[in-house]
């Protein structure tokens with residue numbers, strides 16, 4: 001989880017907009033530069049680094065790789081393969097594209113991808129588990145390409161799903177769709193979580209609280225945090241150039257979780273199924289663009 005830093009910028013400090021000029025010569029006095037002022041304000045107040053069109057172009061390329069990786073995984077998922085097979089595919093395909101898998105060695109994470117089976121909510125570690133007919137598995141990939149990060153995940157059926165699997169995957173997919181539909185300038189981070197929670201709980205499912213969406217691009221996890229629950233109108237106002245993930249984790253049963261001995265794997269406390277879909281989005285002048293676009 002990221003830590004917020006609230007530091008006050010002095011008149012003679014470097015401007016938080018990143019111009020390289022002193023703050024007093026830059027955004028502090030520029031009345032003709034509304035975007036610059038917003039950039040400085042978001043950096044100073046929230047630690048959020050708004051992205052330029054050139055930054056977004058690079059994150060879009062990393063996002064294309066996310067899609068390529070998830071498509072390749074989808075092709076290979078079937079009963080009988082192991083989660084280590086998925087890890088190897090994601091690792092090799094990422095390196096082939098001259099990119100780096102961000103999960104590998106991130107805070108001690110030992111593999112290149114997260115593979116979360118059935119009651120695993122997130123951060124499952126690939127290994128010798130064999131996929132079997134009726135399982136669901138979330139595969140979460142984050143390549144670093146040309147120095148920038150894009151983050152995305154999908155939950156796949158292994159063979160033929162039962163009714164609970166069918167339901168939780170449907171609700172998780174639509175939760176992401178509804179959360180993304182709230183992304184536009186002037187709405188708040190709270191509007192996203194509120195819409196997801198209303199929908200998912202209305203379907204009799206629950207929303208995980210401990211893990212949230214996050215700013216992404218220059219780093220793996222940047223401010224702001226994007227909860228998948230909450231109240232309308234609450235939190236930071238969305239502005240163009242914000243890049244963050246929406247990635248609701250939805251449980252078939254109760255919302256509570258347990259972290260296993262490996263310190264990573266999060267599982268539902270009640271053993272119920274959990275599913276998740278994730279995309280990286282950028283706030284535009286009119287709404288949003290997904291930088292990891294796939295059908296929802």
Ligand code: MF3
Nearest residue numbers: 103106109114123140142151
């Ligand atoms: N990709 C995850 C996310 O959506 C984070 C995984 S951290 C790891 O934020 F270390 F487990 F890879």
Ligand code: CO
Nearest residue numbers: 151245247278
């Ligand atoms: Co993420």
Ligand code: CO
Nearest residue numbers: 140151152278
């Ligand atoms: Co992710």
